[in-house]
Amino acid sequence: MDVEEFRKRGYETIDRICKYYQELENYEVSSRVEPGYLKLLLPEKAPEEPEPWEAIQSDIETKIIPGSDPNFFALYPANSSFPSILAGMYSDMFNVIGFNWSSSPACTELEPIVLDWMAKLIGLDPKFYSNGKGGGVIQASASEATLVTLLAARHRILEEYKEKGANEEELRSISTRLVAYGSDQTHSCLKKAAKITNTLDRALPTDHNFSLRGVTVKQAIEKDIANGLIPFYVVGTIGTTDSAAIDKLTEIANAIKGTKIWLHVDAAYAGAALVCPEFKYLLKGINRADSFDFNMHKWLLANFECSCLWINNRYHLINALSVSQDILKNSASDSGLVIDYKDWEIPLGRRFRSLKVWFIVRTYGAKGLREHIRKMVRLTRQFHNKLLRYPNLFVISTPPKFALVNFHIKPNNIFTKSSNELTEIICDRLNESGKVLLSLTKMRGQSIIRFSPGSPLTTEKHVDSAFELLLNVAEGVIAYSLKN
Amino acid sequence: MDVEEFRKRGYETIDRICKYYQELENYEVSSRVEPGYLKLLLPEKAPEEPEPWEAIQSDIETKIIPGSDPNFFALYPANSSFPSILAGMYSDMFNVIGFNWSSSPACTELEPIVLDWMAKLIGLDPKFYSNGKGGGVIQASASEATLVTLLAARHRILEEYKEKGANEEELRSISTRLVAYGSDQTHSCLKKAAKITNTLDRALPTDHNFSLRGVTVKQAIEKDIANGLIPFYVVGTIGTTDSAAIDKLTEIANAIKGTKIWLHVDAAYAGAALVCPEFKYLLKGINRADSFDFNMHKWLLANFECSCLWINNRYHLINALSVSQDILKNSASDSGLVIDYKDWEIPLGRRFRSLKVWFIVRTYGAKGLREHIRKMVRLTRQFHNKLLRYPNLFVISTPPKFALVNFHIKPNNIFTKSSNELTEIICDRLNESGKVLLSLTKMRGQSIIRFSPGSPLTTEKHVDSAFELLLNVAEGVIAYSLKN
Numbered sequence: 001m002d003v004e005e006f007r008k009r010g011y012e013t014i015d016r017i018c019k020y021y022q023e024l025e026n027y028e029v030s031s032r033v034e035p036g037y038l039k040l041l042l043p044e045k046a047p048e049e050p051e052p053w054e055a056i057q058s059d060i061e062t063k064i065i066p067g068s069d070p071n072f073f074a075l076y077p078a079n080s081s082f083p084s085i086l087a088g089m090y091s092d093m094f095n096v097i098g099f100n101w102s103s104s105p106a107c108t109e110l111e112p113i114v115l116d117w118m119a120k121l122i123g124l125d126p127k128f129y130s131n132g133k134g135g136g137v138i139q140a141s142a143s144e145a146t147l148v149t150l151l152a153a154r155h156r157i158l159e160e161y162k163e164k165g166a167n168e169e170e171l172r173s174i175s176t177r178l179v180a181y182g183s184d185q186t187h188s189c190l191k192k193a194a195k196i197t198n199t200l201d202r203a204l205p206t207d208h209n210f211s212l213r214g215v216t217v218k219q220a221i222e223k224d225i226a227n228g229l230i231p232f233y234v235v236g237t238i239g240t241t242d243s244a245a246i247d248k249l250t251e252i253a254n255a256i257k258g259t260k261i262w263l264h265v266d267a268a269y270a271g272a273a274l275v276c277p278e279f280k281y282l283l284k285g286i287n288r289a290d291s292f293d294f295n296m297h298k299w300l301l302a303n304f305e306c307s308c309l310w311i312n313n314r315y316h317l318i319n320a321l322s323v324s325q326d327i328l329k330n331s332a333s334d335s336g337l338v339i340d341y342k343d344w345e346i347p348l349g350r351r352f353r354s355l356k357v358w359f360i361v362r363t364y365g366a367k368g369l370r371e372h373i374r375k376m377v378r379l380t381r382q383f384h385n386k387l388l389r390y391p392n393l394f395v396i397s398t399p400p401k402f403a404l405v406n407f408h409i410k411p412n413n414i415f416t417k418s419s420n421e422l423t424e425i426i427c428d429r430l431n432e433s434g435k436v437l438l439s440l441t442k443m444r445g446q447s448i449i450r451f452s453p454g455s456p457l458t459t460e461k462h463v464d465s466a467f468e469l470l471l472n473v474a475e476g477v478i479a480y481s482l483k484n
Numbered sequence: 485m486d487v488e489e490f491r492k493r494g495y496e497t498i499d500r501i502c503k504y505y506q507e508l509e510n511y512e513v514s515s516r517v518e519p520g521y522l523k524l525l526l527p528e529k530a531p532e533e534p535e536p537w538e539a540i541q542s543d544i545e546t547k548i549i550p551g552s553d554p555n556f557f558a559l560y561p562a563n564s565s566f567p568s569i570l571a572g573m574y575s576d577m578f579n580v581i582g583f584n585w586s587s588s589p590a591c592t593e594l595e596p597i598v599l600d601w602m603a604k605l606i607g608l609d610p611k612f613y614s615n616g617k618g619g620g621v622i623q624a625s626a627s628e629a630t631l632v633t634l635l636a637a638r639h640r641i642l643e644e645y646k647e648k649g650a651n652e653e654e655l656r657s658i659s660t661r662l663v664a665y666g667s668d669q670t671h672s673c674l675k676k677a678a679k680i681t682n683t684l685d686r687a688l689p690t691d692h693n694f695s696l697r698g699v700t701v702k703q704a705i706e707k708d709i710a711n712g713l714i715p716f717y718v719v720g721t722i723g724t725t726d727s728a729a730i731d732k733l734t735e736i737a738n739a740i741k742g743t744k745i746w747l748h749v750d751a752a753y754a755g756a757a758l759v760c761p762e763f764k765y766l767l768k769g770i771n772r773a774d775s776f777d778f779n780m781h782k783w784l785l786a787n788f789e790c791s792c793l794w795i796n797n798r799y800h801l802i803n804a805l806s807v808s809q810d811i812l813k814n815s816a817s818d819s820g821l822v823i824d825y826k827d828w829e830i831p832l833g834r835r836f837r838s839l840k841v842w843f844i845v846r847t848y849g850a851k852g853l854r855e856h857i858r859k860m861v862r863l864t865r866q867f868h869n870k871l872l873r874y875p876n877l878f879v880i881s882t883p884p885k886f887a888l889v890n891f892h893i894k895p896n897n898i899f900t901k902s903s904n905e906l907t908e909i910i911c912d913r914l915n916e917s918g919k920v921l922l923s924l925t926k927m928r929g930q931s932i933i934r935f936s937p938g939s940p941l942t943t944e945k946h947v948d949s950a951f952e953l954l955l956n957v958a959e960g961v962i963a964y965s966l967k968n
Contacts, residue, residue: 082489089576106517120530172682188807196805347789
């Protein structure tokens with residue numbers, strides 16, 4: 001493909017992207033394919049001769065086009081936006097592998113600048129800015145943010161033991177007694193990080209609001225210490241996966257005060273809301289943390305991957321992850337004046353991800369970002385208000401938070417089926433319709449449907465239609481479940 | 485930005501990408517900026533109001549455009565290609581977070597299909613195909629491939645101890661006695677993986693060709709076992725970072741035969757060459773491995789990230805990495821008929837990376853891929869032949885392999901400076917010229933300049949000019965270093 005063909009195909013692809021977003025509502029929100037569908041459609045071997053672009057493009061239309069839609073209310077949103085797509089194109093044009101400053105000064109320098117912008121925009125404590133000991137880094141995902149901060153925390157606590165004279169073998173043994181804490185609502189990435197690093201993890205019980213409390217953390221720590229274990233890391237979540245619950249960060253920070261336990265705040269989904277003043281009350285707890293992470297690729301218009309992590313002392317992270325190699329040595333790195341992001345993350349290389357943040361923040365402005373968040377909160381309230389109008393049919397399972405409302409079918413002994421059975425059937429029927437996509441989860445034995453709008457394309461009209469559909473389906477399912 | 489503005493800006497971006505590739509030679513191959521340059525050029529805070537696209541675009545031109553060039557001969561190549569850029573655009577259009585089958589059947593199903601294509605194309609043993617116990621997965625980087633295979637290996641060996649009755653606490657303790665092996669030429673990601681997982685690692689000595697030998701591995705294993713340690717993982721490299729050396733895989737496989745030690749083959753750079761029959765002799769050793777990885781984003785035309793990993797038994801990988809969460813449960817996953825890639829990698833989510841492989845292989849055809857590899861090998865030979873014409877000036881430091889040739893300045897007592905000093909000065913001067921970029925490294929005390937072409941835009945003409953420049957610079961530097 002030469003430059004002129006690329007120009008032609010590039011224009012066509014831009015047109016296709018426009019068409020995709022214009023017609024998104026016509027596509028089914030979830031795919032109706034069966035496992036293995038694609039294997040039946042594609043050859044078993046790579047072609048020997050080059051194929052024309054038309055053949056590839058037509059396969060995208062007929063074999064690939066999946067669901068991704070304004071009627072997607074499942075899980076949490078995975079936003080995309082036009083400036084983010086343009087940034088992706090520039091990132092691919094440059095194709096820098098910005099592992100250290102000298103491999104790409106622009107890629108390396110833009111990142112702390114836009115993460116300082118974001119830190120200021122959401123109101124993080126200046127200890128997280130890049131001009132002091134802190135700093136920000138774009139991880140691929142919140143899972144990696146949890147893993148690398150756990151490693152930084154491990155490094156910090158092992159340094160203590162090292163200073164007290166522990167040798168390498170003792171340190172390895174000590175590290176198997178380290179315990180990380182989260183709650184029964186914490187994202188599974190904590191368990192994964194503990195598994196990877198060979199440390200222990202605890203899923204502590206939450207209160208009636210599904211929030212982790214300081215006293216629970218304190219008791220767990222005391223118990224583990226009494227058993228010869230070493231608490232070193234706790235994750236507090238702002239906006240849990242199931243119910244967007246908010247852990248009591250100030251209580252947790254107080255519970256670990258004076259210890260060497262690292263507090264990481266995972267606000268993967270809800271952190272985006274901090275651009276609005278009405279959510280800044282959450283900062284009080286966040287600013288006591290050692291590290292804070294939120295995904296711009298969830299609710300803040302960035303295409304995947306764009307998980308923004310800040311740390312109040314980058315040296316723990318760098319020391320936990322740096323390994324030297326002669327070929328990567330250079331005068332800029334040796335000077336200590338520059339950032340080498342290879343020592344802030346699991347992989348060595350990285351895409352030019354900061355372009356996305358830069359393009360989005362400039363195209364929307366702080367004002368536009370706030371409008372985006374508020375619109376989703378408003379749409380959620382709209383759906384919530386509709387649910388409230390049918391108190392005999394729907395129960396609000398957990399208090400609505402950010403842009404999430406959870407509900408289930410009210411148990412009633414005139415039904416032949418339980419609330420759980422009805423809730424599950426209704427959610428299945430809704431998703432099978434291909435018109436909306438919602439998530440089903442289970443909290444303390446109760447099956448729950450989650451409604452969480454997030455696409456910039458979603459409007460009042462989509463929420464109204466989604467509710468109408470819910471009502472029809474629910475009434476239909478229930479009609480068949482009435483005792484005679 | 486609405487759809488029509490996106491169309492306009494999208495066309496402009498396509499035009500900009502075309503211009504970038506047309507004019508690449510005019511840009512300096514490395515940036516001449518000083519650390520901190522960008523902070524001086526950008527505001528300290530995010531804009532409150534939206535900015536017009538023109539402002540953003542103009543900042544790209546004046547503040548970001550970095551070096552990435554047909555005269556880039558440093559490190560190893562980081563290819564990009566037009567079909568890969570188009571695939572990136574489609575990936576951003578779909579913006580699927582393909583963590584499990586149900587979140588995107590197309591994203592999940594295309595990946596094993598194209599990795600089967602690639603496995604067949606490079607000649608991997610069918611044990612690595614997805615239809616048996618094996619399978620392929622696109623990792624972001626070879627570092628992550630090393631990390632996840634080390635975790636799979638750890639899981640496999642700990643399972644043995646578990647079956648023998650070890651409890652959780654004993655298993656954690658056993659795991660601190662696990663030892664991973666590489667050579668003094670293995671990529672630093674092995675050290676990083678060992679650090680992350682809290683296991684031991686050894687950098688074993690290599691022979692005169694910088695290859696790891698079976699006998700060295702065998703002796704190291706025996707010594708560690710005698711000391712109560714547990715060997716569990718060895719990395720063999722095809723194409724080391726410094727000199728593209730090839731470890732003796734068959735010897736290593738024999739050395740660990742009958743043990744529970746996992747053999748991982750890291751062919752991050754050189755694996756691409758396996759598309760050509762003349763390199764398939766390397767498969768004999770590779771096919772005895774438990775896992776094999778190579779980066780299509782290095783030498784096979786894919787934009788970063790695209791590291792192709794195959795494993796001969798995916799269950800070890802999945803068991804090492806899976807953690808369940810109710811909200812992600814679904815009937816497709818429960819059926820066991822589908823792949824959930826979240827359990828094959830560190831992060832939960834992932835981009836639609838397989839589109840790149842699909843577009844590239846179809847656009848070039850197997851034939852076109854072979855031509856690309858052979859062209860780079862030919863250009864390297866061209867440079868090598870020129871070096872050979874000046875035996876009094878240049879020494880070939882290590883035998884040329886794949887598309888890499890290493891050389892240094894011949895020591896001579898008529899010079900006031902040592903070979904190392906001269907080699908370093910000459911490399912610095914070449915890079916400072918802004919006309920070429922080469923890497924300097926040190927092997928067994930000898931400073932070495934590496935020449936490795938890889939960009940599809942590089943031609944004979946660029947190699948000739950690079951050699952002319954080298955000769956001029958070398959002669960100039962040496963003229964000033966003659967004893968009177």
